[in-house]
Amino acid sequence: MSDTVISVTGESSYDVVVGHGTISRVSEVLDDRVAKVLIVHTASVGRLAEELRAALAERYAQVLLAEVPDAESAKRVEVAAFCWQIMGQADFTRSDAVVGLGGGAVTDLAGFVAATWLRGVQLVQIPTTVLGMVDASVGGKTGINTAEGKNLVGSFTAPAGVLCDLDLLATLPRNEILAGFAEVAKCGFIAEPEILDILEADVARATDPATPEFQRVVELAIGVKARVVSEDFREGGLREILNYGHTLGHAIEHAERYQWRHGVAISIGMMYAAELGRMAGSLSDAAVERHRRILASLTLPLSYPAGRWPGLLAAMQRDKKARAGMLRFIVLDEIGKPRVLAGADDAMLQFAYQEIAS
Numbered sequence: 434m435s436d437t438v439i440s441v442t443g444e445s446s447y448d449v450v451v452g453h454g455t456i457s458r459v460s461e462v463l464d465d466r467v468a469k470v471l472i473v474h475t476a477s478v479g480r481l482a483e484e485l486r487a488a489l490a491e492r493y494a495q496v497l498l499a500e501v502p503d504a505e506s507a508k509r510v511e512v513a514a515f516c517w518q519i520m521g522q523a524d525f526t527r528s529d530a531v532v533g534l535g536g537g538a539v540t541d542l543a544g545f546v547a548a549t550w551l552r553g554v555q556l557v558q559i560p561t562t563v564l565g566m567v568d569a570s571v572g573g574k575t576g577i578n579t580a581e582g583k584n585l586v587g588s589f590t591a592p593a594g595v596l597c598d599l600d601l602l603a604t605l606p607r608n609e610i611l612a613g614f615a616e617v618a619k620c621g622f623i624a625e626p627e628i629l630d631i632l633e634a635d636v637a638r639a640t641d642p643a644t645p646e647f648q649r650v651v652e653l654a655i656g657v658k659a660r661v662v663s664e665d666f667r668e669g670g671l672r673e674i675l676n677y678g679h680t681l682g683h684a685i686e687h688a689e690r691y692q693w694r695h696g697v698a699i700s701i702g703m704m705y706a707a708e709l710g711r712m713a714g715s716l717s718d719a720a721v722e723r724h725r726r727i728l729a730s731l732t733l734p735l736s737y738p739a740g741r742w743p744g745l746l747a748a749m750q751r752d753k754k755a756r757a758g759m760l761r762f763i764v765l766d767e768i769g770k771p772r773v774l775a776g777a778d779d780a781m782l783q784f785a786y787q788e789i790a791s
């Protein structure tokens with residue numbers, strides 16, 4: 434299949450290019466004034482980062498690497514400071530650039546570093562996980578965690594472009610691919626039922642990066658994200674639907690001290706949101722069952738220990754969607770029809786939790 438270009442519009446416009454070998458297109462995205470480039474990456478893609486550095490060094494005056502700790506350990510202020518130090522010592526100016534090369538944790542950090550250095554330099558995102566391609570690298574949410582919670586510090590800063598190179602997934606472990614499919618399924622549940630149909634038809638093919646079905650579901654999921662953030666970049670309303678499953682999911686990530694994969698926590702969060710949707714009176718038993726079947730087919734977890742509810746409830750109070758101490762969840766009236774559920778009482782929240790408690 435050839436490259437596909439999915440455009441994001443709105444406050445700032447850029448393209449998400451999906452295909453094979455797209456990593457070679459960095460200089461097509463950056464403007465001509467760029468002289469220095471910082472590539473932020475993890476050790477897991479170290480060889481790739483070195484190859485990219487060598488390729489870019491033929492065109493740019495200085496290309497530096499910032500190898501950062503793996504996964505959520507990257508999303509800390511100390512790690513951002515490490516990147517700022519490299520840029521400071523190399524005299525990076527406003528016309529220089531950052532490249533995020535890695536999973537969603539790296540692209541969130543790289544985005545934050547690019548957004549904050551001199552109040553903003555150009556950024557190219559090159560996601561190397563499924564989750565990074567379909568979600569984290571698109572839409573301009575950048576961020577790091579604090580001791581109190583997930584993504585509590587960050588900005589809305591659009592990249593200059595996103596290059597999704599499917600060849601880079603060759604080294605990604607199977608469990609990471611499946612964790613990324615939690616966000617793919619999320620897009621199916623909230624807006625694009627064709628994704629669910631493809632997963633149900635043949636989950637093995639849909640999750641195999643070598644198949645056309647895989648590229649199709651990845652592009653459909655990016656399409657959902659692009660449409661939503663084009664309409665509501667700063668999360669004034671519509672964008673909240675992308676948080677389906679995240680209110681409880683983020684609380685689980687916090688409870689697990691960020692040692693769990695994001696998609697794994699979100700899977701449980703979506704099962705919980707489905708139960709809430711059923712209790713709020715709208716989502717059918719069949720639709721809840723469909724959540725269960727699809728997430729289970731991806732070997733994602735569906736439950737969390739019963740005794741953890743009080744801690745989760747406390748962590749959810751820090752959710753960004755909460756207003757004046759009142760929790761707000763994204764629930765579905767039916768597949769593809771999300772809405773906000775505000776002010777549900779604690780009894781209902783706990784009752785829904787009992788449905789997913791192990």
Ligand SMILES: NC(=O)c1ccc[n+]([C@@H]2O[C@H](COP(=O)([O-])OP(=O)(O)OC[C@H]3O[C@@H](n4cnc5c(N)ncnc54)[C@H](O)[C@@H]3O)[C@@H](O)[C@H]2O)c1
Nearest residue numbers: 477504536537538561562564565568569574601604605695
């Ligand atoms: N900004 C957003 O809109 C947004 C959206 C969704 C998720 N996120 C964030 O994204 C993060 C999760 O991203 P993730 O699931 O990609 O996790 P991750 O970034 O932790 O990557 C998962 C693992 O895969 C490894 N890896 C990455 N690419 C690889 C490759 N090609 N080959 C081998 N190993 C590779 C990483 O080193 C890591 O160990 C979370 O912090 C989440 O909050 C942000």
Ligand SMILES: O=C(O)C(=O)C[C@@H](O)[C@H](O)[C@H](O)COP(=O)(O)O
Nearest residue numbers: 568572574583584672675676679753
């Ligand atoms: O892009 C969005 O908006 C999302 O909510 C996408 C989520 O999948 C993602 O995990 C995001 O980082 C959550 O952001 P937060 O604002 O809830 O911290």
Ligand SMILES: [Zn+2]
Nearest residue numbers: 616679695699
């Ligand atoms: Zn997410």
